[in-house]
Amino acid sequence: MTLKRDARGTLRDYAREYRKFQSSEEAKKERAKRNSARRSALKSGRVHKGDGKEIDHVDSNPNNNRPSNLRVVSRRTNRAKKENSRRRGSRRNRSSWGL
Secondary structure (H helix, E strand, C coil): CCCEECCCCCEECHHHHHHHHHCCHHHHHHHHHHHHHHHHHHHHCCCCCCCCEEEEECCCCCCCCCHHHEEEEEHHHHHHHHHHHHHHCCCCCCHHHCC
16 A cells, blocks of 8 residues: 655545546546547647646536636636535535626
């Protein structure tokens, strides 16, 4: 077992976490869709490598890569959106984001 410290200094077993959460077929497909959205934004010049920006799916559905559903936001904004939706218990609750 290989334990490493995360950003907060907590020891974590990343290999176990990957096997449990990130290596499922569903997780791989969703990650591929997110990567596809990022690549299309790179090609169009909306984002650049190392700029600290992320592609946000307005409706939180990684399968919906239509341009009208994608926007460029800062990493902090995108991660805060995910944390807020988890706290509220609903991924579809977007009222506080003005969407």
